[in-house]
Amino acid sequence: MPLKKIKEFCIEKTIYLSGITSIIFVVLIFVFLAREGFSLFKRVSVFDFLLGQDWYPISEPAKFGILPMILGSLAVTLGATLISVPLGIASAVYIAEVASPRIKEILKTGIEILAAIPSVVIGFIGMTTLVPFSKNALNLPTGLTAFSGSVTLAFMAIPTIVSIAEDALTAVPVKYKEAALALGATRWQSIRRVILPAASSGIMAAIMLGIGRVIGETMAVMMVTGNAAQIPQSLFVPVRTLTATIAAEMGETVQGSDHYFALFAIGIVLFIITFIINLIADWAVHRRFK
């Protein structure tokens, strides 16, 4: 075999290997989470772990119930979804269908900047502005609440929702809109009755990915929600999310302790939740193209 052929062979093999690394990494992530996380389930049942109401990881005897954190994540996610979905989709429609090309570019740049701001910076600003503001305006004992977390996270989900929903709206064939307009529909009627339904799968994907972003967000939420591991009775009390628990406590654990394993077990829960959300989003996107 000439040298050139060998070189080409090597390059192709390298490319092939690189191509499948993504699969390897996903598997590795799961394996390494499971390796540590499953050790917990030798001592605590999965049932007690997921539905236990007490999280006292270092007391004697230790309790590893993550229900308060699951509900904390849920509360924050629900709040963030309620804010970000209507705002995000409305902005996407405005950018895709209403705004003039110049305004469109400016708005898109604004959304891109929002997407680029590091979560720790958003958390920092939330901490210094939103937290004291909501404490005073709503007359709460503390501004570090699920509500603050929801608002902060809504702004982190919005860029995801806007950009994917906008793509979906733009992907609707122009002739759909033209047909509606030719039939005498106003622009709003054509958006509402033709374009939005046609883009619904893509918008669904946008919402799912936005929710995925919210559930997985760590730093910002940790800085504004107060981190109290209690079952939330409303949106206006401190909560602690699954992600914040890992980030806040991993530094203090002893490697190989039950507490350490429990944090990895929380990682497994997060991994599975986001995995399912991404599958749904992917399914929604592919349905669109059928």
Add this chain to the structure above:
Amino acid sequence: MNHNPYRTEKIAFTILFFATVLVVLPVILIVLIIIQKGWSIISWEFLTAMPKMGMREGGIFPAILGTIYLVLGTLFFALPLGVLSAIYLTEYAKDNVLTRLVKLAIINLAGVPSVVYGLFGLGIFVMFLKFGASILAGSLTLAIMVLPIIITTSKEALDSVPKSFREVSLSLGASQWQTIRYSVLPHALPGILTGIILAISRAAGETAPILFTVAAFYLPKLPESIFDQVMALPYHLYVMSTQVPNVAENLRYGTALVLLVMVLSMNFLAIVVRSKFRKKKKW
């Protein structure tokens, strides 16, 4: 019922407009607040000096340098892997189950929470491979996290190169790799570059993946090898705003400003590269 579709349209568009303003206005406010409150402390000394007095005085040089090291390390691993992976998907992959799995894996990697990357990095690089909390472990963790960004943008860039470019090259007797190397890659380069810049910006700003893999709380000396811990800007901001009491306000805002400028300038660079590329495109 008095129903005027044009009035409905006007109301609907006004609502849409205000929703968009509600989204974009806070972005401008965030940037302005940080500039206004952080500007006063920005000086040569702040950027190049070590922190002093338990981070309550002095500069943030080790954090800036740490972030630069981490970004370079991340690129070293993620750049070749990401671009080659994109080449595989656009040029070699057949429409089969394996390809579908690869695509699904990429989507999933993009969705894994950043703190889970942190756990993974801790489990595999810090503990299993015994790199310890180090630049190496942190860079590898960040590299896997930004991989989907590089793959997706590079793939888009490669996909946008017309098929005829490849056909001409192949018909002239070039091998597949020669075709990719000389007829496809050069045209996709700006798009790939955009993805790389966005990946850098993401890696520079993330905190959760470096929490347990590299970031040092307070380390007023510079790293000597890739097995050393470093301070990093995003973690430094987190530490100063939540863990250290009585830090002067402008010191925190100043740190946020430096981080923001680093990240946003890279994003603007990406936007410029992309728009230049769009104008230049001849096909």
